[in-house]
Amino acid sequence: MTRDMPVNGSNTHQSPTTLVHAMQILQITASGGHRGASIDNYLDELDFSRPTLYRLLKGLKQQGFLRSSPIRGRYLLGYELLVLGAQAGNGAGLRDLARPRLLALAQRWGDSFYLFARDGVNAVCLEVQNGAYPVGSFVRATGGRLPLGVGQASVALLAYLGGDERDEILNHNAERLMDEYAIAIADIEDEISHQLKHGYSRGVEGSLLPEYCGLAIPILDHSGHPLGAMSCSMLKSRMTTDHKLDVLQGMQEEVATMVNKAHGLLYLD
């Protein structure tokens, strides 16, 4: 056996290269926002030849993952991603269950309500319903992603993971949390304690979004694992004690109903 080490130093036990390349193309395209990416963007950031680039672009277009921009030579993400993404966001059927409930809460209380799920070291927003009162939030919409630790929903999710897993995640995110959000791990751990003690969390205040605050509660399955979290966000001035209790109770009721229905369909084949 003389040919052990793979020549490609970084390719140990990795995905098929075509997939990796395709993903790189999609990420470059996504990083261009609504303007997409140009040929030069791709050629600059990728390390394969132009024909190959075009072959992949063509393939991704055929699959609906990319489409041509109205501007010649630029490419945008395709709508197939939106369609599949909508499916993906309905993990365990939770989103369909949550949507009407979030809407009801938003209409009743006027604040904005969110459904989050864990995605590795991040929390991802599965659904938002905005209420009548304007609000600022870290995520603008469905598909928004935050490092776990940011926002009240993060805390609600973290609190019910295993201690080891939680530490790993926090450790992994520590730098980002501090640099990008000015949030310290210790403060998150304090808030996790609050969550475990009182059943809800308020998030950790960093230097960003100082005018807003929120509440979150976990959505737990029968074994206590977090399926997701429901949260809300509002102007600090609206967060009176009464309003807080009202909203919390509303959320708790809706989540209880959801969980009952969810258990029926979650683990059935």
Added chain:
Amino acid sequence: MTRDMPVNGSNTHQSPTTLVHAMQILQITASGGHRGASIDNYLDELDFSRPTLYRLLKGLKQQGFLRSSPIRGRYLLGYELLVLGAQAGNGAGLRDLARPRLLALAQRWGDSFYLFARDGVNAVCLEVQNGAYPVGSFVRATGGRLPLGVGQASVALLAYLGGDERDEILNHNAERLMDEYAIAIADIEDEISHQLKHGYSRGVEGSLLPEYCGLAIPILDHSGHPLGAMSCSMLKSRMTTDHKLDVLQGMQEEVATMVNKAHGLLYLD
């Protein structure tokens, strides 16, 4: 030259096979809804070997396109699709522009408002804001996709395409429209005329959703091409003449504002 015909009969000028395979896997997974797909689902519907399947599954997981279901041996769509999909749905920045306006309309009038874009022979829903009044609709949420011809937004989009293109699309969709929605091409063409004459459309009534109706107006760029369509949906009983005019005017005002802002950022590099 004796080796002309590709052995794989259907592979003429097609995408890289890995991409095709990956997409097949994603589609099979998507077709399982929130329960995802099992190994057997894949093996039954695909024509490559088990090791290859696992290699691709692993790759797709690494890319965030798939994740493991809590149920062993099942796979769900990954959240990366949701994140990319959210980006994809913001084509030309239209969705960000539209969201607050749809929300305002929904809160003001109580009906449900939608943003649609064309996606090949389909219309895809980029955004929904539901109002206080309950409503049925062909699309439940962002990411919903309909064949062009179904729904009022479809008509608003079709009306401003070139005649040839429109005919091709309708011809392509004819069978599906009739079979799945009980909608005849001729009726769509009538409604297109109405759209062109009056500036809005009401959709074509098939046998489905008979209790609901709606309105749609196009979102046109400076050259008259449709960027998308804004539509609304409500119980028929709510559609009085007054309400119709109110809502139409509201939508037209919001779209006018959007288009002004959109032109600023659409074609700028």
Added chain:
DNA sequence: GTAGTTCATCTCATTAAATGAGACACATCA
């Protein structure tokens, strides 16, 4: 606890399929 089942991975030879270089065709715009 142990057998049975299904999921997942590994190894290795084979070969198909992706790749790169460079030429070429096609738009778009000045």
Added chain:
DNA sequence: TGATGTGTCTCATTTAATGAGATGAACTAC
């Protein structure tokens, strides 16, 4: 019309995906 940059093609090369079958790991049922 000519210049620029986009998109496609051909073809030889070789990488990198593939299949068969064995093996390992995880969960289930008894």
